[in-house]
Amino acid sequence: MSLGHDFGMIGLGTMGRNLVWNLADHGYSVAGLGRSQDRVNQLHEQSGDKDVHGYVDPKAFVHNLRRPRAIMLLVPAGSPVDDVIQELLPLLDQGDLIIDGGNSYYKDTERRVKDLEARKIGFFGMGVSGGAEGARHGPSMMPGGTEALWERVREMLESVAAKAEEDGGPCVALVGPGGSGHYVKTVHNGIEYGIMQQIAEVYDVLKRGMGQSNSQIADTFQAWDEGVLRSFLAHITVDVLRRKDPDTGKDLVDLISDKAKQKGTGKWTSQDAMDLGVPIPTIDAAVAAREMSGLKDERVKAELMYKVESPQLTADWLPADLLRDALLCAVILTYTQGFAQLGAASQEYGYNIKLDLVARIWRAGCIIRSTFLQQIMDAYGRDAALPNLLLDPKVSIQVSGLQGALRNVVCAVQGAGLPVPALSASLSYFDGFRSGRLPANLIQGQRDYFGSHTYERVDKPGVFHSDWESK
Numbered sequence: 001m002s003l004g005h006d007f008g009m010i011g012l013g014t015m016g017r018n019l020v021w022n023l024a025d026h027g028y029s030v031a032g033l034g035r036s037q038d039r040v041n042q043l044h045e046q047s048g049d050k051d052v053h054g055y056v057d058p059k060a061f062v063h064n065l066r067r068p069r070a071i072m073l074l075v076p077a078g079s080p081v082d083d084v085i086q087e088l089l090p091l092l093d094q095g096d097l098i099i100d101g102g103n104s105y106y107k108d109t110e111r112r113v114k115d116l117e118a119r120k121i122g123f124f125g126m127g128v129s130g131g132a133e134g135a136r137h138g139p140s141m142m143p144g145g146t147e148a149l150w151e152r153v154r155e156m157l158e159s160v161a162a163k164a165e166e167d168g169g170p171c172v173a174l175v176g177p178g179g180s181g182h183y184v185k186t187v188h189n190g191i192e193y194g195i196m197q198q199i200a201e202v203y204d205v206l207k208r209g210m211g212q213s214n215s216q217i218a219d220t221f222q223a224w225d226e227g228v229l230r231s232f233l234a235h236i237t238v239d240v241l242r243r244k245d246p247d248t249g250k251d252l253v254d255l256i257s258d259k260a261k262q263k264g265t266g267k268w269t270s271q272d273a274m275d276l277g278v279p280i281p282t283i284d285a286a287v288a289a290r291e292m293s294g295l296k297d298e299r300v301k302a303e304l305m306y307k308v309e310s311p312q313l314t315a316d317w318l319p320a321d322l323l324r325d326a327l328l329c330a331v332i333l334t335y336t337q338g339f340a341q342l343g344a345a346s347q348e349y350g351y352n353i354k355l356d357l358v359a360r361i362w363r364a365g366c367i368i369r370s371t372f373l374q375q376i377m378d379a380y381g382r383d384a385a386l387p388n389l390l391l392d393p394k395v396s397i398q399v400s401g402l403q404g405a406l407r408n409v410v411c412a413v414q415g416a417g418l419p420v421p422a423l424s425a426s427l428s429y430f431d432g433f434r435s436g437r438l439p440a441n442l443i444q445g446q447r448d449y450f451g452s453h454t455y456e457r458v459d460k461p462g463v464f465h466s467d468w469e470s471k
Helices: 014-025 037-047 058-063 079-091 106-117 131-137 147-160 180-209 214-225 232-242 265-276 281-293 296-305 320-349 355-361 372-382 393-415 421-433 440-451
Strands: 007-010 030-033 052-055 070-073 097-100 122-129 140-144
Touching (some): 007 014, 007 058, 014 030, 014 037, 014 131, 014 147, 030 058, 037 052, 052 058, 079 097, 097 147, 106 122, 122 147, 122 180, 140 180, 140 355, 180 265, 180 281, 180 320, 180 421, 214 232, 214 320, 265 281, 281 320, 281 421, 320 355, 320 393, 355 372, 372 393, 393 421
Parallel strands (some): 007 030, 007 070, 030 052, 070 097
Antiparallel strands (some): 122 140
C-alpha cells in the first residue's frame, strides 16, 4: 500500500467496492471513503494485499490523494450527490476532478458542471452499467465532460472497462460534453426496460399461455441465447428460471412477487422523448407495465370480475422459432427507438454524440449488451447521420424478414387474452414508421374544428382554417 493514492472512491457499497478492487487489480492505488468504520474495516479485510486503503475521515481521504485529485462518487442520485459535493468542496483544490458514477438525472449533471466550473473544479457525469459483476471485472462506462478532463483519467478507465469480444476495444469513451454521459445512460436504461418487458411477455406466453414449466422455458431461452438472441438479458433469464429456492426446493421465480420496482430512469427516458417529440412507444409501454404491476390488489379483484374465454395456445400455433423471431424483431425495434432518441437529443442539446461509438461501448459490460449492437455500430459507421436504424439497408432486410413473426405472435397472444404491451407497441411503432400516410389529417381537422388551430394541406402551401359548421 502507498499513500498518495491515484484515485478516490466515495461510496463503498457493492458497486463501489468492486470498482475499487478492479482498479487495484490494474495497478492503481485506490482510496475509499466510507461512512462507518465497519464498512472501512470490511474493505480492508476483503482487499487482501491490494493497494487499497479506506478512510472514514473526509479530510484524511482527500489529503492522501495525489494532485490533481480524481474522486468518483457512487452514491444515490439526487440530493445525496449534492451533499457529498458540498462536503468535498472546502477540501479540494482548483483543478481537482469529481466524477459522478451514479444514475443521476442529466439536467442535475448540467447544473453541477456549471456550478463547479465557476470554482475551477472539474466535474463529469459518467453512466456505469454492468451491475456488481461488471464493476468488478469490467463495466461499460459513458463519461460526459471536456476532452481535457477525459484525458486525465482515460488510461485508467480504459484499463478497467469491459473489452469487446469482436476487437478487444475498451467499452468506455467520452460520449460528449456536459450531461451527455448521464443522458446516454438514461436511454440505455430505457432500452433495458423495453427488452426486459419483452422477455417477460414471451415468458408469460410460454408459462400461462402454453403451460410450459420453468425448466422448459429455460431450455428455450438457452437455445436462443446460443443463437441470434445472444445477450446478457437472455442469459440471465435462463439462470433466473432455473434457480431453486433453498428453503422450499421450489422454483424461486414462482415465489417472487409480480410487482416490479423502478428507480426512475425509464420514466426519465419517456419524459424526455416526449419533450423532444421522438416516439418511443415500447419504452413507454414498459414503464406503464411496471406501474400496472404495482396495482396488485386491484388486479386480483379484476381477475375475478372479468373472466375471458380464450383459447389455449399451443406449440403448433406458436412454435419456438416463431416466438424467437418475434422477440428478436421487437428487441431490434427497441434499440431503434432508443438510438433515434439519442440522435435527436444530440442535436437538441448540442452533445454531438457519435451513435456508432455508443453502440461500441455497449457491446460488452453493460446490461443491454447483445450481438445486435455490432450491427448498430456498423449501420452508424456507414452513415453517421442516419435518422433511424430502420432506414439502414441491412437492418431493413433483417426487420422485413422478422416482422411477420412479430405480427403473428401479437395477434395470436392478444386473441388469447394475454397482455403483451411492449411487443404490441413495437409492432405499432414499426407499422407507424413504415406508413407513408397516417390518419393525423383527421386529427388536424378536429383540432381546427374545436380550437381554430389551423392545418396545412397536401395540395398547396400555406396555413388554413375552415368554418366547419357552415353548410
